[in-house]
Amino acid sequence: MNKIIITVVGVDAVGIIASVSSYLAKNKVNILDISQTVVSGYFNMMMVVDGSSSAKTFDKLCADLSRIGSDKGVEIRCQKSEIFEKMHRV
């Protein structure tokens, strides 16, 4: 399992989730969980995905998603999930 957390932050717009998830599907990245909220007027979304079947490297996935984000006017970040698990779980 190569668990990655994708976060999307920015002003809400039509089709953000659609474009991210269709990119992930095309690249064989499985979505395990999605949640979203609005914090001080900003759209915050988090996807937990499994990238172990994807042919793309972590760096390539990050770069592609970051580009999709800038097309939509939002910021998309990819981080390996361990940083969150380590910080918030004993």
Added chain:
Amino acid sequence: MINLSEVIETNRMILEENLDVRTVTMGISLLDCADSSLEKTCLNIEKKITRLAGNLVKVGDDVGREFGVPVVNKRISVTPIALVGATCCRKKSDFVRIAKTLDRTARKLGVNFIGGYSAIVSKGMTSADELLIRSIPEALAKTERLCSSVNVGSTKTGIDMDAVRLMGETIKEAAYLTRERDSIGCAKLVVFCNAPDDNPFMAGAFHGVTEGDAVVHVGVSGPGVVHRVLASSCRGADFETLCETIKRTAFKITRVGQLVAQEAAARLSVPFGIIDLSLAPTPAVGDSVADILKEIGLEHPGAPGTTAALALLNDQIKKGGVMASSYVGGLSGAFIPVSEDQGMIDAVNAGALTIEKLEAMTCVCSVGLDMIAIPGDTPATSIAGIIADEAAIGMVNQKTTAVRVIPVVGKKVGDTVEFGGLLGYAPVMKVSAFSCENMIARTGRIPAPVHSFKN
């Protein structure tokens, strides 16, 4: 499963509150590089460092990118050079040649500092130790990335006052040789008492002889994170709430360091050493230990109550951090440099903070008088006196203390000195004009303190 609010919290720490891994430092033993030929020794040093740390910068950047947390500095510490060069260095210029080799290797590998141009002279100096110390000013003037440190005392051995006297003169000479650049040589020179063998932070990092062949240490930071949490949830709260909040935050910060350290060590095929859980400020806005002290309730650091506030902060960081990491070491605690912390600079400019108060603060924090610019005409004996005072605090209280003062040539109290980058800028602070010359002129050492009858 991780939830969204936790992800948002972590990323806010990184993106808005300057949470970062301050340094991944590879410690490398150079004991096996020593040879009777200076040329061969230099060659061995360059080869060994390149072999072990060739990938250090890349690995640090890769790990940082994958976890989304900046790994700001990638650095190297080596065995104290006084030991490595003892067999082949006969004059000062021989040691300087090793200094240049280290500097060149650091530049080649892209690390911003290399530490370990050091001598451990807690009880006495060998002729090689003394030669290295005398070569420090020239070595620092002729290199860019080299850092130097000298340990002049310890709780077990007492204080070598001959070394203290020599360090007063060495600091003055280092200031003079780099006078064209606001005496910056002194910003890369630390005098310690009870120096740890596994410190990843510069300028005092060296790879102690108690360590293995190579090891990866990580220094975490994050004063901005602690400040933000206190500002948002602890105003007017009681001490229990305050302390618990600092402790919990320190835990979270340290866990990031532990993760990065383990990952970096595995990729470099080198054992993980320790996490140094320090709050290390930078001149950036919102990255200040002084701001935390103000948030605890001081108008400025230096006000009555400062030592208590700092003691509380330092202890809670350790309590939270120790639980978060499998191995803790180095300096671990709150750093209180002046030039690297905007809140400290403001406190000096406001007249709230003096060297004497900083000295009191060093009794309860993790290091000592750090990055303090003093007038260029301060006598070498007064600098030695400052070093002796700090070393005495460390020796008696069984803790690490250090002095990194910069007697800036041509500057007087009230002037400002610009070091640039992480080293920041500093107002020149007043040093007592009363002399300690006759005390410093005494030779020999101060005996180790008694370890009972604690009062």
